[in-house]
Amino acid sequence: MNEKRADARAWDAILERLATLRRSEEDQPVVREPGTEGHAGGRSQVEAIYLPLVQTRKLVIAQLGQTLDGRIATHSGHSHFVTGAEDIEHLHRLRALVDAVVVGAGTAISDDPQLTVRHVRGDNPVRVVLDPSGRVPSDRKLFQDGAAPTLWLQSRRAKPPSASGTVEVLQMDEVAAGGGFHPATVLERLAARGMTRVLVEGGGLTVSRFLAAGVLDRLHLTVAPLLLGSGRPSVTLDPVRTLQEALRPQCRHFALGPDILFDLCLRP
Numbered sequence: 001m002n003e004k005r006a007d008a009r010a011w012d013a014i015l016e017r018l019a020t021l022r023r024s025e026e027d028q029p030v031v032r033e034p035g036t037e038g039h040a041g042g043r044s045q046v047e048a049i050y051l052p053l054v055q056t057r058k059l060v061i062a063q064l065g066q067t068l069d070g071r072i073a074t075h076s077g078h079s080h081f082v083t084g085a086e087d088i089e090h091l092h093r094l095r096a097l098v099d100a101v102v103v104g105a106g107t108a109i110s111d112d113p114q115l116t117v118r119h120v121r122g123d124n125p126v127r128v129v130l131d132p133s134g135r136v137p138s139d140r141k142l143f144q145d146g147a148a149p150t151l152w153l154q155s156r157r158a159k160p161p162s163a164s165g166t167v168e169v170l171q172m173d174e175v176a177a178g179g180g181f182h183p184a185t186v187l188e189r190l191a192a193r194g195m196t197r198v199l200v201e202g203g204g205l206t207v208s209r210f211l212a213a214g215v216l217d218r219l220h221l222t223v224a225p226l227l228l229g230s231g232r233p234s235v236t237l238d239p240v241r242t243l244q245e246a247l248r249p250q251c252r253h254f255a256l257g258p259d260i261l262f263d264l265c266l267r268p
């Protein structure tokens with residue numbers, strides 16, 4: 001069997017497992033955890049990467065594609081594309097495995113993303129935009145294309161746009177220190193609507209807030225062999241004094257074409 005066909009088969013099995021998980025009242029732990037290196041245990045790379053993501057009904061995962069020097073876009077917001085085609089396909093697989101995909105206002109403005117599943121088989125998630133001040137223009141594709149439901153999260157201080165078609169405006173209180181929605185509250189609001197599997201797709205500020213709040217189960221960082229030397233940062237956290245205080249999550253890594261995916265498990 002050629003590699004593409006084997007990947008397609010493995011992906012079908014992952015989607016089937018996801019469907020079982022969604023129908024079930026219980027988690028479906030994998031019998032054997034894939035090892036710390038990509039292909040351990042004779043599994044294909046598709047199985048090794050995605051099987052751990054279809055064992056619990058609740059999953060909060062974030063992703064970023066960054067340069068070697070930790071940038072996700074130029075200063076002007078140009079980010080197409082930091083990582084290669086294999087990582088784009090990986091991103092579409094992640095979208096297919098969740099109920100909701102969350103982006104910050106900066107990404108909705110700069111990228112005008114669709115946030116749909118197009119490169120692999122799978123269903124589109126609900127699209128969620130964190131836009132407390134209502135600064136994202138309503139002509140963005142995800143507000144216009146009707147390809148999937150879109151939740152536009154705004155603070156009560158924003159002047160709400162009129163909701164239309166597949167777009168719903170949800171007003172929330174800003175309670176996080178320094179303003180913004182507490183990531184745990186965002187997840188609670190999504191869970192209350194049955195969305196317990198969530199991908200935080202970017203950008204750097206949004207992923208960093210979810211990471212700092214301790215609500216992420218996993219973080220997928222794909223590093224491309226590219227140096228920018230300037231630009232929008234990937235993860236940024238409050239300063240720590242010593243390296244002992246740094247996050248050292250359990251990590252597996254996989255080659256995605258010319259890039260390396262670091263799969264960080266943030267739960268013991």
Ligand SMILES: NC(=O)c1ccc[n+]([C@@H]2O[C@H](COP(=O)([O-])OP(=O)(O)OC[C@H]3O[C@@H](n4cnc5c(N)ncnc54)[C@H](OP(=O)(O)O)[C@@H]3O)[C@@H](O)[C@H]2O)c1
Pocket residue numbers: 063064065066072073074076077078079082103104105106107108110111130131132133134135179180181182183201202203204205206207209232
């Ligand atoms: N390489 C990649 O993987 C990747 C992925 C996605 C995006 N990008 C690039 O990243 C850039 C944007 O990233 P960014 O870090 O500058 O911005 P961002 O994370 O997309 O958006 C940040 C903004 O979203 C809102 N937001 C985020 N979390 C919030 C929370 N918990 N509560 C309330 N509001 C929240 C805030 O809006 P307000 O400022 O209005 O308060 C915040 O300033 C773009 O250039 C895009 O092209 C790259």
